Each structure stands twice: as structure tokens, then as C-alpha cells.
Amino acid sequence: MERRQYLALGDSLRCIGDFCRYGWSRFSAAAIDCSQGFQTPRAEACALVARRLDLEPEDLPEVLSCRVTRAEAERILDAFYQREILRRPTAYILGEAWFAGLRFAVDERVLIPRSLLEPFIEEGFAPWVRAEGVRRILEIGTGSGCMAVALALRFPEATVDAVDISPEVLELATENVRRHDLEERIRLYPSDLFSAVGDARFDLIVSNPPYVDAAAMAQLPPEYRHEPRLALAAGEDGLDCILPLLDQAHAHLLPGGALVVETGDAEHALLARDLPYPLIWLEHPAGGSGVFVLLEGGGLLADR
Known part of the structure; x- marks a missing residue:
């Protein structure tokens, strides 16, 4: 799947909680390997969402209902694309x-x-x-x-x-x-x-x-x-x-x-x-x- 196609799949996502759930679901379905760091698809998704928003994963419970901007959504979905489709480890995506x-x-x-x-x-x-x-x-x-x-x-x-x-x-x-x-x-x-x-x-x-x-x-x-x-x-x-x-x-x-x-x-x-x-x-x-x-x-x- 091309990057632009993947990013279009998330057009219906609105708030931070939507993106966390979406990444968690896709990573679980794709059976990504989580042994290089965050250990679970849920933790991987939350880490990518948080850091793409310049937050820490522990900050997310306070902002799950907050909406994201178009630019923020693209950054998050690009990270998801690298993780799910390219199988690039989360640590490398985040640097x-x-x-x-x-x-x-x-x-x-x-x-x-x-x-x-x-x-x-x-x-x-x-x-x-x-x-x-x-x-x-x-x-x-x-x-x-x-x-x-x-x-x-x-x-x-x-x-x-x-x-x-x-x-x-x-x-x-x-x-x-x-x-x-x-x-x-x-x-x-x-x-x-x-x-x-x-x-x-x-x-x-x-x-x-x-x-x-x-x-x-x-x-x-x-x-x-x-x-x-x-x-x-x-x-x-x-x-x-x-x-x-x-x-x-x-x-x-x-x-x-x-x-x-x-x-x-x-x-x-x-x-x-x-x-x-x-x-x-x-x-x-x-x-x-x-x-x-x-x-x-x-x-x-x-x-x-």
C-alpha cells in the first residue's frame, strides 16, 4: 500500500483517542513484532501518537477527547504507516x-x-x-x-x-x-x-x-x-x-x-x-x- 492511500484510511478519525484505538487495532491485526521496545501493539500505538504530538505516553489519558489538526493527523498516520507497512521499529520512527x-x-x-x-x-x-x-x-x-x-x-x-x-x-x-x-x-x-x-x-x-x-x-x-x-x-x-x-x-x-x-x-x-x-x-x-x-x-x- 502506498503512503497516500494509507493516510486516506484515517480520514474519519477526529480525536486523540480515535488515533490510539485505530493504531492499536491495525497493529494487532497486522501482528507486528513488539519485542524491540514497547512490548504490545497498544503501547506502540500510544507511544507513536503521543510523541508525534510532542507529549509523553503518560499524558494521553488527559487529552484523549481532544481533536487533532490536519497536520497532526498526517504526522501520526505517517508514523503508523512506517510501523505497520514498512515494519520500521517505533524507536527508529521516533528517533x-x-x-x-x-x-x-x-x-x-x-x-x-x-x-x-x-x-x-x-x-x-x-x-x-x-x-x-x-x-x-x-x-x-x-x-x-x-x-x-x-x-x-x-x-x-x-x-x-x-x-x-x-x-x-x-x-x-x-x-x-x-x-x-x-x-x-x-x-x-x-x-x-x-x-x-x-x-x-x-x-x-x-x-x-x-x-x-x-x-x-x-x-x-x-x-x-x-x-x-x-x-x-x-x-x-x-x-x-x-x-x-x-x-x-x-x-x-x-x-x-x-x-x-x-x-x-x-x-x-x-x-x-x-x-x-x-x-x-x-x-x-x-x-x-x-x-x-x-x-x-x-x-x-x-x-x-
């Missing part, structure tokens, strides 16, 4: 996403912020990491910079090195670091894993690397085709990045340091390997794991 309670700029250069690591960052990786002992942090594969910012705020005494293989990605990460006034504490530079880190060592190394295996990549919903393949695909078994991380981390951890890595579904492939590393699998609040900690010499709980 923003939330992580750890913080708003970040996003576009198709970066993975949409979401991570199993989010609740563990908010907890400071306790009890495996002693927050007061963290002075140097390395984040590998920073993308939008959302995790680097969240880490800097959670560990206020630490500096953060945030690296990514893509210079274009780092341009957006720089924008987000500036947005949160953390230029003095976060250093961004290009690196393929540890390649540009030199002999630097850290108290804490954190990574949400690519971990989608070949079979899963072939079955991803259309929405995921808008995300950079480089940030998702990790070879036949999903371990193309995780195994080098494990092999090289020892040379970059300070005594008592910790490596924390999100593995997602690649956890199963990793568990099937006969690894010489004593991995600690964390229990996610929503159930399951998909995140491990590797402690160097007893971890940050040990006396220094």
Missing part, C-alpha cells in the same frame, strides 16, 4: 529509546537499546561487584552509548572506556554522552573487541555483544531487518564474539576484576562447550539467565 530510565537518541546505525543487563546494571552487579572498588570500566560494543551512560551514572567514581567496531556508531554514542553531560568521564573510541585497548586493565568489563546464531538470524521478524546486522549476527552458533571476549579478557582485568557478558540464547551453545572458565550465571528478575560473570582472582569482593 529515541529508553534504557535504565534514561532517554537516548537512536537511528538505524545502532541496535535499539534493550538488554538483559539492564536490571543488573541498576543493582551494580551486586553481590559480585563491589561498587566502591570500581574505578575503571570498559564497555565493549557500546552502540548508542546507552550502557556506557548507565554504567557511568551507577558507578559515579569510575571512568568508562566505551568502544565499538563502527566509527559511525560512535558518532551517535558521542551525541548521547553529551546529552547526559558525561564527556569528562566517558571516553569513546573505535576498537574490534580489545584491539585498540592496548595493555589497559579494568575493574569491570561489560559487553552485550552480537550473539544471534545463523538459524535464528534467518527467522528474525521483519522489524529486526532494520537493525544493523553487525550488531546481531554472531556466526553459526552465536559465539563468534563471546569466545574471543572470554579468551582475551584476562589480559585486561585488574586483580579482583569482573567480566560481565550478555549471551542471550547463545547461553546454550556456550554451556555445551568444555570451557576452562568458571562462569557464574545470573538469574534475571523475569526468569532465566543469558548473562554470566567471570571473576578475576576472586572478584571485587576480595580484599585488595
Whole structure:
């Protein structure tokens, strides 16, 4: 369907509530995939309506009966068209996403912020990491910079090195670091894993690397085709990045340091390997794991 045809379908809509219901109905009928952010068709529709009106989704109950202008209606329906017909993720349509309670700029250069690591960052990786002992942090594969910012705020005494293989990605990460006034504490530079880190060592190394295996990549919903393949695909078994991380981390951890890595579904492939590393699998609040900690010499709980 062409954009002009789609926009004409909404000619009978008048108030904000009409548009919220219309988007919700169309998204549900189209069976859009909502796993990249807002989780339900209703939440996706309400977010698009609200932000196209320069409101927040929580503002909508107060204005549902308010009428929209012709220009506002076109902006909303254009967003619906991108979401339903083009299957473009809501975060990219809006140019923003939330992580750890913080708003970040996003576009198709970066993975949409979401991570199993989010609740563990908010907890400071306790009890495996002693927050007061963290002075140097390395984040590998920073993308939008959302995790680097969240880490800097959670560990206020630490500096953060945030690296990514893509210079274009780092341009957006720089924008987000500036947005949160953390230029003095976060250093961004290009690196393929540890390649540009030199002999630097850290108290804490954190990574949400690519971990989608070949079979899963072939079955991803259309929405995921808008995300950079480089940030998702990790070879036949999903371990193309995780195994080098494990092999090289020892040379970059300070005594008592910790490596924390999100593995997602690649956890199963990793568990099937006969690894010489004593991995600690964390229990996610929503159930399951998909995140491990590797402690160097007893971890940050040990006396220094």
C-alpha cells in the first residue's frame, strides 16, 4: 500500500483517542513484532501518537477527547504507516529509546537499546561487584552509548572506556554522552573487541555483544531487518564474539576484576562447550539467565 492511500484510511478519525484505538487495532491485526521496545501493539500505538504530538505516553489519558489538526493527523498516520507497512521499529520512527530510565537518541546505525543487563546494571552487579572498588570500566560494543551512560551514572567514581567496531556508531554514542553531560568521564573510541585497548586493565568489563546464531538470524521478524546486522549476527552458533571476549579478557582485568557478558540464547551453545572458565550465571528478575560473570582472582569482593 502506498503512503497516500494509507493516510486516506484515517480520514474519519477526529480525536486523540480515535488515533490510539485505530493504531492499536491495525497493529494487532497486522501482528507486528513488539519485542524491540514497547512490548504490545497498544503501547506502540500510544507511544507513536503521543510523541508525534510532542507529549509523553503518560499524558494521553488527559487529552484523549481532544481533536487533532490536519497536520497532526498526517504526522501520526505517517508514523503508523512506517510501523505497520514498512515494519520500521517505533524507536527508529521516533528517533529515541529508553534504557535504565534514561532517554537516548537512536537511528538505524545502532541496535535499539534493550538488554538483559539492564536490571543488573541498576543493582551494580551486586553481590559480585563491589561498587566502591570500581574505578575503571570498559564497555565493549557500546552502540548508542546507552550502557556506557548507565554504567557511568551507577558507578559515579569510575571512568568508562566505551568502544565499538563502527566509527559511525560512535558518532551517535558521542551525541548521547553529551546529552547526559558525561564527556569528562566517558571516553569513546573505535576498537574490534580489545584491539585498540592496548595493555589497559579494568575493574569491570561489560559487553552485550552480537550473539544471534545463523538459524535464528534467518527467522528474525521483519522489524529486526532494520537493525544493523553487525550488531546481531554472531556466526553459526552465536559465539563468534563471546569466545574471543572470554579468551582475551584476562589480559585486561585488574586483580579482583569482573567480566560481565550478555549471551542471550547463545547461553546454550556456550554451556555445551568444555570451557576452562568458571562462569557464574545470573538469574534475571523475569526468569532465566543469558548473562554470566567471570571473576578475576576472586572478584571485587576480595580484599585488595
